[in-house]
Amino acid sequence: MNAINALLGPIDEDGRVPARQQTRIAAFLLSAHGAQARQLATTMPMHLRQPWHIELHAQYCREMEILSLLAHSTTWVYDPHLALLSWQWEAAWLPRPMQGAADHFHGLLVDMAALGHAIHAGIRPAALLPENVAPLDPFVQALRRIEFESGRLLQAQILFLKGPQLADVRADVAAAVERRHQQVGELWHAILQGLNLVAE
Amino acid sequence: MPWLKCKSGRIHYELAGPEDGPVCVLVNGLTQYVKLWLPFRDGLVARGFQVASYDMLGQGQSDKPRLFIEQEDQVDVLRELIASLGPRPIFVGGISFGGVIALRYAIEHPDTIAGLVPMSSFAEIPPQLMRLGMAMRTALILGGTTYLQDLLFPMNFSNAWLEAKADIIGLATHRGWLINDVYALQNLMESFLNFQPLTAKLSAIRAPTMIMTGEFDFLVPRALQDSLRTHIPNSELVIIPRAYHAFTLERADLAAYVMARFAEDVMAGRFVGKQSIWIAPDEVGGELTPFPAGFDHLRTIPVRLPDAGGAEPAPQPEAAAS
Numbered sequence: 001m002n003a004i005n006a007l008l009g010p011i012d013e014d015g016r017v018p019a020r021q022q023t024r025i026a027a028f029l030l031s032a033h034g035a036q037a038r039q040l041a042t043t044m045p046m047h048l049r050q051p052w053h054i055e056l057h058a059q060y061c062r063e064m065e066i067l068s069l070l071a072h073s074t075t076w077v078y079d080p081h082l083a084l085l086s087w088q089w090e091a092a093w094l095p096r097p098m099q100g101a102a103d104h105f106h107g108l109l110v111d112m113a114a115l116g117h118a119i120h121a122g123i124r125p126a127a128l129l130p131e132n133v134a135p136l137d138p139f140v141q142a143l144r145r146i147e148f149e150s151g152r153l154l155q156a157q158i159l160f161l162k163g164p165q166l167a168d169v170r171a172d173v174a175a176a177v178e179r180r181h182q183q184v185g186e187l188w189h190a191i192l193q194g195l196n197l198v199a200e
Numbered sequence: 201m202p203w204l205k206c207k208s209g210r211i212h213y214e215l216a217g218p219e220d221g222p223v224c225v226l227v228n229g230l231t232q233y234v235k236l237w238l239p240f241r242d243g244l245v246a247r248g249f250q251v252a253s254y255d256m257l258g259q260g261q262s263d264k265p266r267l268f269i270e271q272e273d274q275v276d277v278l279r280e281l282i283a284s285l286g287p288r289p290i291f292v293g294g295i296s297f298g299g300v301i302a303l304r305y306a307i308e309h310p311d312t313i314a315g316l317v318p319m320s321s322f323a324e325i326p327p328q329l330m331r332l333g334m335a336m337r338t339a340l341i342l343g344g345t346t347y348l349q350d351l352l353f354p355m356n357f358s359n360a361w362l363e364a365k366a367d368i369i370g371l372a373t374h375r376g377w378l379i380n381d382v383y384a385l386q387n388l389m390e391s392f393l394n395f396q397p398l399t400a401k402l403s404a405i406r407a408p409t410m411i412m413t414g415e416f417d418f419l420v421p422r423a424l425q426d427s428l429r430t431h432i433p434n435s436e437l438v439i440i441p442r443a444y445h446a447f448t449l450e451r452a453d454l455a456a457y458v459m460a461r462f463a464e465d466v467m468a469g470r471f472v473g474k475q476s477i478w479i480a481p482d483e484v485g486g487e488l489t490p491f492p493a494g495f496d497h498l499r500t501i502p503v504r505l506p507d508a509g510g511a512e513p514a515p516q517p518e519a520a521a522s
Contacts, residue, residue, distance in 0.1 A: 117266065121383040151344045151382040158383065161267055162390075170268070177266045 006197045007130040015134025019075040021195050022139050025125060026074035027082050028089060028191050029146065030067060032119045035093035037063035039112045055156050062153055066146050073138035092183055100172035110166065110176055117157040118180040120150035123188050128197065206280045208273040209263030213254030213281060217245035222289040222314070222463060225282060226253040227298030230388060231349060233260030233379055240448045243456025249463065254281060256298065264384035271391050274301045275308060282312060291463045293317035295448055296420065297388065303398055310406040315466045317459050319412040320445045322424040323398035329420065337389045345377045345385065355419045356446035402431035408471045409435040410462040412455065414443030423498050434473040438488065440480045457484040
């Protein structure tokens with residue numbers, strides 16, 4: 001896969017990222033973090049009884065914050081490609097239970113964590129910001145906050161995926177995480193390519 | 201840009217200097233990457249060495265395993281890199297975390313290298329170091345790569361350096377943040393969670409060994425580095441004056457000079473380790489001097505050893521005498 005070889009821009013005179021780039025990136029992040037939020041919402045029980053339920057709740061709230069942040073900080077413009085792209089992204093987030101898990105539910109949990117790991121660790125939107133960007137611009141702040149929060153959100157996935165309960169299926173877990181990283185990486189790469197940020 | 205395809209992943213490395221000379225292989229520490237070796241590397245190249253520097257698995261441009269990085273994987277990468285260099289005298293230098301990997305390599309492959317140079321390194325993790333390491337891991341988790349780097353700068357460098365480089369620290373932090381990933385750094389740090397002391401295995405190291413330590417390194421105190429000297433048979437400890445943990449960056453020219461001299465002595469058959477203790481010169485070109493007999497080299501004040509005698513007391517200020 002080609003490396004990122006350009007940054008967002010050209011930045012306008014107020015230090016803002018072009019609206020078309022904001023729209024495409026925000027739409028992808030909304031789709032990815034939206035999928036995480038939906039999966040967390042359906043996994044979380046109505047009454048929180050276990051310690052890990054509390055963690056699920058925290059994750060869900062933070063994902064919702066990311067969604068709200070993107071929705072309200074992005075300068076949206078009409079992007080005719082989004083309909084097709086969104087369909088492609090949403091299809092990618094569909095659950096793929098890990099093979100080798102104790103049961104279907106655990107296979108789903110591992111896949112959810114693997115997808116979370118790939119989204120939180122593999123996508124670094126703030127790394128695309130050029131130096132001359134306006135630091136207080138809401139979209140810039142949102143990308144920086146999302147990347148920073150992703151580093152924290154990632155901890156739940158790391159704790160679960162590296163935990164002793166999955167030690168016996170470590171190779172399967174590693175393969176599931178790698179698959180999700182590959183998938184998310186390809187989608188992210190395609191977006192950056194569409195914005196002329198990577199070499200063909 | 202050269203890449204080495206290893207069992208554990210793809211490794212980014214760089215070669216500089218003459219292709220037929222002896223080689224120095226440099227293993228980086230946590231959050232470091234190839235470019236940070238440049239001044240040190242140039243000092244070695246100037247003295248006729250080829251230098252192979254690389255991004256450790258999980259760092260820089262090398263592959264970053266998603267969940268698990270074992271230190272054995274790092275040793276395998278080093279083994280494959282060394283094997284690719286051909287049959288030449290090979291000196292392995294590693295700093296901090298990289299020093300641990302170099303030590304492991306020298307224990308497991310004692311006859312493949314001409315010399316070993318652990319810098320700011322250790323073979324055990326006593327409570328102080330463990331707690332510092334855990335605090336740095338928490339800093340990474342809660343504050344990200346930038347916060348970890350903010351902590352590492354004052355641990356690695358002197359006041360003078362931090363003051364002189366104040367205008368580039370922001371840029372250096374940004375580059376470090378760009379090139380490193382939280383999960384990959386965390387994996388590297390967590391490869392120490394089940395760390396078993398290497399001390400009992402150090403006697404297996406047969407290569408001549410020079411342990412380099414900064415005079416003021418408080419991240420890995422001298423006692424930890426001195427324990428390498430006392431357990432590696434053909435070794436010496438060299439104290440780099442006024443240096444902190446990251447002396448390959450802060451005193452790159454001097455550190456490269458000391459390493460080059462060591463390698464030259466080894467190749468000329470002049471090196472005699474004898475677990476001796478030395479003080480490096482203040483400047484490039486100077487001579488190493490033996491640590492004064494009769495004083496405890498692990499203290500920062502000149503504490504007289506129980507059986508020592510004859511040393512003159514330092515003159516006392518008049519005010520203190522009155």
